[in-house]
Amino acid sequence: MKAPLVSVVIVGYNAKHFLPECLGSLIKGAYKNIEILYVDNGSTDGTSEYINKYYPQIILIKNSKNVGFSPAHEGILAKVKGDAVLLLNTDTIVEGNLLKELIKVLYERKDTGAVQPKVLMYPDKNKIDSIGAFFLNNGLLYHFGYEKDYNRSIYNKPMEIFSTKGAVMLIKKEVLDKVSFPKYGNHRASIFDQDYFTAFEDTDLAMRIWLAGYRILYVPSAKTYHIGGGTVMKMIRSFIIFHGEKNRIATYIKNLSPKYLFKVLPRFLIMLQLEFFAYLFIRRRLDVALAVQRAILWNIFHLNEILKKRHYVQTRIRVVDDESFIPYLTKKVRLSYYYYLVIGLGGYKD
Incomplete structure (x- = not known):
């Protein structure tokens, strides 16, 4: 199979300080058939100037103000040329084999719609930030493995997951075309709900992927480091x-x-x-x-x-019906999970 073109879409707000490691690690990666689209979401820290100077090959899209994470993706599907789309946060550092490993699993089966790597914390690289989430019947999510040692065998098995981590996920373009919201009113077609300024847009997208009849998989052989809270930390x-x-x-x-x-x-x-x-x-x-x-x-x-x-x-x-995926992607947790959800999930035993 010819190596699919991957369109990497990054949205950033005043994230210039993250770019040397984020963009540097991405471009140095083993998978070379990529295009990068960077949406500068109204930054005032010189982000656009930095990209133009050091990464002129990147397609730069500039917003006059910070319209939010989800709205910043409006119309992006019309601009990408890839067979697959990697959604990537600015506060990430990718390992060299990331795309090779993700592409391999994404295209193994036609019904695989999206994949997520092992996302580790940074600088504490031994702890898991995300390997995907499962559903709880009260509407909360079970963040399996969060703050745990990634070396444990239970966290190194490929598996289907209910929701991905929005910081890094790879999706087939044909799947995004099927599950994205259409053009309406003054809005262009969009991957995410335009009413979501920030938060939970990744789970919303994941649910639509499942509803469209596709699977979402966790790929433990692919790794990314997530500094975390790049933009969110600045929000009250x-x-x-x-x-x-x-x-x-x-x-x-x-x-x-x-x-x-x-x-x-x-x-x-x-x-x-x-x-x-x-x-x-x-x-x-x-x-x-x-x-x-x-x-x-x-x-x-x-x-x-x-x-x-x-x-x-x-x-x-x-x-597909909810019964085809929600029951086996729903987990039961002990009451202590909610206690540790407040003080830190590292103390909860999966």
Whole structure:
């Protein structure tokens, strides 16, 4: 098989300090049949000038302001030429064989739609940042392996995963064409929901890939290091919580079948109320507690728009029932998981 062209799409905001290692490691990699598209999301730190000077081969797309992570991908599908698309964060450092290993697994079967490598923390390279996530029946995700030693055998087996880590994932272009949102109003076709400024867009995309009848796999032989929090660290906690919970609710309304929606959504809303009281009375963060309630209200006020997107997903993207993938990608966790979710998952035994 001829080596597929991979279009690497990177969105960055004031991320110039990450670029020497991110772009440097990518270009030095063993897989050479790539094109790189960099979306400068309104940076003021000289990012565009740096890329033009040191990486003139990169296709640079400049936004006049920071429109958010998901909106920055609007119209990107019309610009890429590759057979596969690698979505990559600026705060990553890729190993030389990353694309070779991912491409090999991605094209082994026609029904494989996307793959994720082993994502390790940086500079603590022995700990896992992500090897994918599984579904919990209360709407939360089980971050299998997070903060654990990556050398353990249970973390080095290829497996199907419910959701990928948005920091680095490789997807067939033909799959993205099938699961992306179409042009509507003033919006161009987009990989991600344009109402998601940040957070949970990766899980939303992963669910659409599964609904379209494709598999998502974790590839342990491919490695990437993730510094983490490149842009998110600059955001205030209430902002992150608002967008994360808002997007999670909208994701389930759009993608789940009625059976699963009526089972999962009430449980998740209960979890949100527990989160609200925890921030209000334990952490004494009124701003964050209110952000949880604002996330619910946003979905109520925008329900009509969400239902229009749901109609598109259910009638134009879905080709399989939830029963074909959700049950075996749902895990059960002990009660202690929720405790460690707050203080650090490194202490939870998978």
